[in-house]
Amino acid sequence: MYYPIQGTNMTTPRVATVAPVPEESATGKVAEIYADIKRTKGIAFVPNMWRVLATNPDHLELVWTRLKALMHPEAVGRPARLDPRTREIIALAVSATNGCAYCVNSHTAALRKLGMDVETLGEVLAIVGLFNSTNALADGYQIEPDVLPPLE
Known part of the structure; x- marks a missing residue:
């Protein structure tokens, strides 16, 4: 869906209620988590969910750590039931x-x-x-x- 950019006559795709953190501008903890997401999930991009959560790096880390432990237990060295x-x-x-x-x-x-x-x-x-x-x-x-x- 496209929404007008305030103050212009241009439109841009809207992903969420906040601007997601692009992969190319991620640094520090966010860049490390992005790399781990791609490696763990075996994908070539960071999905929108994670890019939006990255607006709060601590929250991104908490949610990713929990999801990784439960949905990808093998990646954290835990046998899966x-x-x-x-x-x-x-x-x-x-x-x-x-x-x-x-x-x-x-x-x-x-x-x-x-x-x-x-x-x-x-x-x-x-x-x-x-x-x-x-x-x-x-x-x-x-x-x-x-x-x-x-x-x-």
């Missing part, structure tokens, strides 16, 4: 439920890169939709659980 595809399916399900178009696109692209076909993607989203519906019904009726998980 969930495989990458399962992690991305969970991320997609939560993103769809929360209505985050940016994240839905990002995690759908990651799943496609991991080999998920469109029929499987449709099945994942059908399950997400089903449980959003049944969760709302159970919550609305305040149904008492009759099956509980084991404590160990």
Whole structure:
């Protein structure tokens, strides 16, 4: 989407409510994190999400460190309990439920890169939709659980 630049008759693409930090002007901590993002994710560019978070380098570092530890545990030397595809399916399900178009696109692209076909993607989203519906019904009726998980 294009928006007018205040005080001019020019337009420029708008990425967010703040100006993202371009890769070519990143320095210090931000440049280091950008390089780590590209290396860890195996991509050639820094996605908009990270460039926007870089407007606050400390926040960028906190979010990236957390995401890297959970979504790329192998990169921090931790054995993964969930495989990458399962992690991305969970991320997609939560993103769809929360209505985050940016994240839905990002995690759908990651799943496609991991080999998920469109029929499987449709099945994942059908399950997400089903449980959003049944969760709302159970919550609305305040149904008492009759099956509980084991404590160990």
